[in-house]
Amino acid sequence: TELGRLTHLPVESIDQIKDAAHSLVDQGVKNVIVTIGSRGALWVCADHEELIPSYKVNAVDSIGAGDSFVGAFAHYYTNGEDIPTALRHANAYTAVTVTMSGSQTSYPSAAELPQLQEQLGITVDPTQLA
Structure with missing residues (x-):
């Protein structure tokens, strides 16, 4: 839009x-x-x-998805990842957030993220990373 x-x-x-x-x-x-x-x-x-x-998940609530994507991209990019890799990680993070209700309340911490991604079958394929 x-x-x-x-x-x-x-x-x-x-x-x-x-x-x-x-x-x-x-x-x-x-x-x-x-x-x-x-x-x-x-x-x-x-x-x-x-x-x-994107990663295919059963979305519950997309409120805040864009913000979670931008925040995750900024995190990964400023921590040294190139743009396509940071985008893949941001997509993976956002896929987790849309499976929960709310905006900021659906944002997992760095400690919570790996387990949630594993539960959803979300992996960032290392063969696709630039």
């Missing part, structure tokens, strides 16, 4: 979302990350685009 408002372009399909993200890159934005709910997250920069798939 925000991407469509920023670019004044349609953002219904993945191709339209890619076009809108590229329009921001063409205007000088170095990296564009678009969260696309159950479809994952799209990363676009001048010489690369990558759709990072």
